[in-house]
Amino acid sequence: MTYCVAMSLKQGLVFVSDTRTNAGMDHISVFRKLYRFSVGHERTIVLQAAGNLATTQSVIAELKEGIAKGAKKNLYNVSTMFEAAELVGETIRNVISRDTCELTKNVALGCSILVGGYIEGDDARLLDVYSEGNFISATIDTPYFQIGETKYGKPILDRIITFDTSLEDALKCTLVSFDSTIKSNLSVGYPLDLLVIDKVNKIEYYKRIKGTDPYPVMIRNTWGDGLKKVFHELDEFIFDDTPLTDADDGILM
C-alpha cells in the first residue's frame, strides 16, 4: 500500500509521500512515489502515485519519455495544470489499456495520481487524477487530497487543515497524520519524501526523512504523550442508570 497527502493552501503547496510498497507481507520494498518535474521558475509539477506499482512506474516513464522525445503534449510544454492533469489521465488510460489482457483479468491495475504545482501564467493547483483518467481539483473548501491508505490519518487533517493554515502547520499536521498511519498500518512506512512549494516567497524545499531522524522521533513521543495527557484529562463516562438486573434479560435480543 501507500500513503500520500497533498495540500493546496493560501501560502503554497505541501506534498508528503511514504516509500513502502508491498506485494504480500514478505515482499516489502522502498520505492519513491513522489516525482518533481521542474523548469527553473517557469513550472514545477509534482506527481504522487498510489496503486499498482507496474502501472504507476509505466505512467511516470511515459511522461518522462514524452519530455525526452519532445512529444507534442508533454509536462514541459502543457500550459496549465489542468492540461497537465489531462495528460496524466490520458497516460494512465493508455498504460492500463496496454496491460489489460487475459493474464491480468484478476489483477488490480488501477492507480491514482495527485498532480500539483504551478505553471507560469496559471494559478498554483492541486488535482486528483483517478484510475479512469478523469480528475477533480482541490478548492478553498477542500484544500487537501489523500491517496492510498487514507483513513487512519484523516481525523487529524480534518481537525486542523483549512485553506488558511500556514505551510509550517500543514507540514507538521501531515507528519502527525503519517505518524498515526504508520503506527496502525504495516503497509505504510518511512522514509518519507517531503516537498513544499512556498508560493509567496517562490521557494521550494525537498527532503527525505527517515523514521529514525529527530523530527519523526519527536512527533512519535511528544504526540503520543500529548494525546495520552488530553485523554486522561477528559471526564469519565458515568452510567447514570442502575445496573442491568434479571428483569432485563431478553430486552436486547
Place this chain on the structure above:
Amino acid sequence: MTYCVAMSLKQGLVFVSDTRTNAGMDHISVFRKLYRFSVGHERTIVLQAAGNLATTQSVIAELKEGIAKGAKKNLYNVSTMFEAAELVGETIRNVISRDTCELTKNVALGCSILVGGYIEGDDARLLDVYSEGNFISATIDTPYFQIGETKYGKPILDRIITFDTSLEDALKCTLVSFDSTIKSNLSVGYPLDLLVIDKVNKIEYYKRIKGTDPYPVMIRNTWGDGLKKVFHELDEFIFDDTPLTDADDGILM
C-alpha cells in the same frame, strides 16, 4: 457501514456499536447492531454485527428462534463462549448459503460478528466470527476487536488500550475512537449502544447515547481542543537544507 468495538480486559468487557446503516447515500436508517442474550448471572452473551443487514438480521433471528424452539444447540444452552462462537459461525454459514443464488451473485452477503461475554464455569471471552464462520479470540496481547469502518478510530485505541486498562478508560477511549470515526465518515453515526460487563463486581451496564447528549458533546469539544493544543505545542519541522535551485531540475523525475 457500521462501526463496532469490543474489548476483553482484566476487569471486564466493553462493547460499543453505532446504529447507522446505509444502502446508498439516500437510504440511511437506524438499526441496532448490539444484542444481548442473558440468563440471570449464569450467562451473558453479547453480539455485535457488521456487514450485510439482511444477513446479520437473519443470523440474529435464527439464534433467537433456536432459543425459543429449544434447539439442541442454542445460545441458552451452549456451555462455553467457544461453543457460542461456533454456533454463530454455523448460523452465518447457513444464512449465507440460503441466500446465495443467481440473483445475489453480485451482492456482498458477508458479515462479521463479535461474540463476547461469559458463561458460568467458563472464562469471560471475546471472539471475532468471520463471514466464513471461522473465528479468532481476543488475548492479553490483543485485547480488542473492531468491525466495520475500523481505520479512522484505530490510532487512539492502539495508543491507549492494553489488557490492564480500566473499564472507565476503555469506555472513554472507545467513545473518543467513535468521535474521530463519526467526524471523518458519514456512514457511522449516533446513537451508540454501550454495554459494559464488570467481571470483578459482577455488574452489567447498558445505555444508548445520542450525539446531542452531554458526554459526546463534551468529547467532541474537549478532545478536539486538546488535540489542537498538543498539535500547536509540537515543534515545527525546519528544512535544514537550502531551497531547491535550477540545478535540481530533473533530480526527482
